[in-house]
Amino acid sequence: MWWRKPTGHELPATMSGPERRFARGQAKRAVTALGALPGVLWVNRPQANVDCTKPVHLAAAVASGLRVPETLITNDPAAVPPFARRCGGRIVTKVLGGIVHTENGTRGQLYTRRVPEEQWDDPRIALTAHLFQREITDRVYEVRATVVGDRVLAAAIHAPAGHTRPDWRQDSDAFTHTAIRLPTPTEDGARVLTRRLGLVFAALDFLVDARGTHHLVDVNAGGQWAWIEPTREPITHALADVLQKGTARS
Known part of the structure; x- marks a missing residue:
């Protein structure tokens, strides 16, 4: 089963609201129940995709032996200034979920951004949960590592x-790409991480600092x-191979 960006179920307009919700x-339950069949490989199981949130994957990364930047998730404005000072005054904030945001019919993206000192104790932080993270100020390049099986x-x-922007996605067309091999501990950690998260396919982003440390x-x-x-x-061939064989292991 290849589960990737499914669209909603289409139902007749003649159905009432309660009928549509029930249908x-x-x-949804019928499709996801296919995972109970013996020998069915999901790429990825829908629930594993749902559970792959930033707090979950950062904790799993640490448990898998990978390095992650110091992170604070809070809705307490008073907690941010001491955290920022521990990080040398250089912190970024990012959304906990997907970056796509739609307002008044206009689609936008919420990129990672730096948090200046005057915003560390912004009272609006109390309105909801925010994720703050130490900025890797000496990054040399970034890595997209795709795990397939x-x-x-x-x-x-x-x-x-x-x-100088903290998020390369704002200027993605200006960047160049080179195929590389991750250091063995990082590559092994990536495999352990995806298995821990129950994922067969995943794209992992790392920042590499001047010492060569890979920060997930x-x-x-x-x-x-x-x-x-x-x-x-x-990647395309590896994915096709996994789907054809029905197993995530070579």
Whole structure:
């Protein structure tokens, strides 16, 4: 079963609201129940995708031996200034879920951004949960590592000269990509992490600092891959191989 960005169930307009809600629930349960059949491999099991949130994957990454930046999740404005000072005054904030945001019919994206000192104790922090993270200020390049079964296919993402934004997705067309091999401990940790999360396919993002340390910053259970030319075909073939064999292991 290849489960990737499914659309909603289409139902007749003649059905009432309660009927539509009931029918959608029935259809959803019927599809996901296919996972109970013996020998069925999900790429990925829907519940595993739902459970792959930032707090979950960061904790799982640490348990898997990977390095993650210091992180604070809070709705207490008073908790942010001491955390920021422990991080040398350089912190970023990012959403806990997907970055796509729609308002008044306009689609936008909520990118990772730096938090200046005057916003550390902003009272609006109390309105909901926020994720703050130490900024890796000496990053040299970034890495997109795609795990397919037990294969790890990685590409370095190189910023153009003078680029200073904390989120490369704002200027993705200006970046260049090079196929690389992750250090063995990082590659092994990526495999352990995805198994711990119950994922067969996942896109992992790392920041690499001047000492060569790989800091995991994101896990996307439905990440895109065709935009990185050096790993596009190897990932496609690896995914097709897993689906054809019906097993995540080589």
